[in-house]
Amino acid sequence: MSKLKILEFPDPRLRTIAEPVSAVDDSIRQLVDDMFETMYDAPGIGLAATQVNVHQQIVVIDLSEDQSEPLTLINPEYTVLDDTLEEMQEGCLSVPGFFDNVNRPQRIQVTSLNREGEEQNFVAEGLLAVCIQHELDHLNGKLFVDYLSALKRNRIRGKLEKKHRAEVSN
Ligand code: ZN
Numbered sequence: 412m413s414k415l416k417i418l419e420f421p422d423p424r425l426r427t428i429a430e431p432v433s434a435v436d437d438s439i440r441q442l443v444d445d446m447f448e449t450m451y452d453a454p455g456i457g458l459a460a461t462q463v464n465v466h467q468q469i470v471v472i473d474l475s476e477d478q479s480e481p482l483t484l485i486n487p488e489y490t491v492l493d494d495t496l497e498e499m500q501e502g503c504l505s506v507p508g509f510f511d512n513v514n515r516p517q518r519i520q521v522t523s524l525n526r527e528g529e530e531q532n533f534v535a536e537g538l539l540a541v542c543i544q545h546e547l548d549h550l551n552g553k554l555f556v557d558y559l560s561a562l563k564r565n566r567i568r569g570k571l572e573k574k575h576r577a578e579v580s581n
Contacts, residue, residue: 415449415463419575420506421568426552427466429459431486435528439469443483443526446471451478455504457542459549462505470546474539487523487547491516492534499541501555509567513558515544 418425432439442465450458450471460469470484496514503509519540525531535543545555556564 412444412448414452415445417449417453417458417462417504418464420503420554420556420571422505424464425461425505425549425554427461428552429461429466429468429550432467432469432524435485435524435526439467439485440526442467443469443471443485447473447481450504453504457546458504459546461549461552468550470543470550472539472542472546474542483526484521484543484546485524485526485528487521487543487550489519489521489535489543489547491518492520493518499538501541501545503545503555505549506554506556506567506571509556509570511555511559511563513541513545513555515541517541519543 442460446458446460446463446469449463450473456474457470457472460467468486470487472482472484473480493516495516497517498512498514500510501513517540518534518536521535521543522530522532548554556567
C-alpha cells in the first residue's frame with residue numbers, strides 16, 4: 412500500500428468530472444486500498460478519487476473511530492428520500508483547517524458497486540448520508556465551499572493560497 416498526495420483547494424484538478432469505472436479489477440482494488448491508507452493517515456472519514464487526482468468514480472468512507480467500518484463506493488448514485496434539509500458542519504481533506512455548516516438532505520437511497528465489484532443498495536441517514544453526498548460532489552468537481560458565500564469561499568481560498576506559497580518556498 413502507499414499513501415497518495417491529496418489535492419487542495421483551489422487546485423483546478425479538483426473540478427474534474429470523474430468517469431465511471433468500467434471494471435473493478437486488481438488495479439482498482441489497489442487504488443481503493445491506497446485511498447483508505449491515505450484517508451486513515453490524514454485522518455479523515457471520507458475520500459474521493461478526485462482528491463488524489465484519479466478521475467474515476469470511486470469513494471472510500473469510514474465513520475468508525477477504530478477503522479472497522481470501511482465502505483467502498485464505486486460508480487455510486489443516490490436519490491433523496493426526504494427533501495428536508497438539515498444543517499451539519501463539514502470539513503474536507505482538500506480544504507484543510509476550515510469547517511462550516513452546509514444544508515443537505517439527511518436520508519438518501521444509495522446504489523453502487525463494492526470493492527468486489529458487486530452491486531450494493533442501502534439507505535443512508537444522518538452523518539453517513541451527508542458524507543456520501545459530500546464525496547459524490549467531489550466526483551462531480553464540486554466542493555463543500557461552493558455552498559458557502561463568495562465572501563467566505565474567497566477568504567478560505569486566500570488563506571490556502573498563502574499556505575501553498577509558503578510550502579513551495581520552504
Ligand atoms: Zn471533501
